[in-house]
Amino acid sequence: MTVLDVRKHTPFxxxxxxxTTQNRIQSEAVVDALREGIEGYHHREGKEGAEWxxxxxxxxxxxxxxxxxxxxxxxxxxxxDAPRLAVGETTxxx
Numbered sequence: 723m724t725v726l727d728v729r730k731h732t733p734f735x736x737x738x739x740x741x742t743t744q745n746r747i748q749s750e751a752v753v754d755a756l757r758e759g760i761e762g763y764h765h766r767e768g769k770e771g772a773e774w775x776x777x778x779x780x781x782x783x784x785x786x787x788x789x790x791x792x793x794x795x796x797x798x799x800x801x802x803d804a805p806r807l808a809v810g811e812t813t814x815x816x
Contacts, residue, residue, distance in 0.1 A: 724798055725807040736781040738801065742792045746771045749786045753777050756784060 726738040743749045753775050757763045760779055768775035773791040777784040785797060798806075 723809050725809055726798070726801050726804040727807060728801060728804045731801065731804050735778075735783045737783070737807075738797065738804070739782060739784045740792070740797050741784065741786050742789055743786060744789070746773075746788065749775055749788065752786050753784075 723742075724738075724740040726740070727736070728738055729736045741752065743752055749772075750770065753766060756777055756779075757766075760782075762779045762781070764778040764780050766775060766777045773788045774795070775786045777786065787795070
């Protein structure tokens with residue numbers, strides 16, 4: 723998982739969270755858990771069973787992708803000048 727601070731790069735969101743799952747069922751489960759556990763859920767893009775799901779939490783955009791889509795779109799490279807935040811068990815997005 724990667725967290726990018728995109729506040730200086732886009733007026734739409736403050737952070738991108740980019741996660742890879744191994745299959746579509748896992749992607750759906752991740753997005754469902756996020757919706758239930760995080761306040762501010764706005765909407766999602768990507769049909770059920772999609773290779774890439776974008777969950778919008780207003781200030782945070784969570785990209786949940788299958789490995790093939792992650793490699794193809796390579797958001798970390800695309801937003802390469804955005805600072806990366808350390809992710810760990812005790813790390814929280816500010």
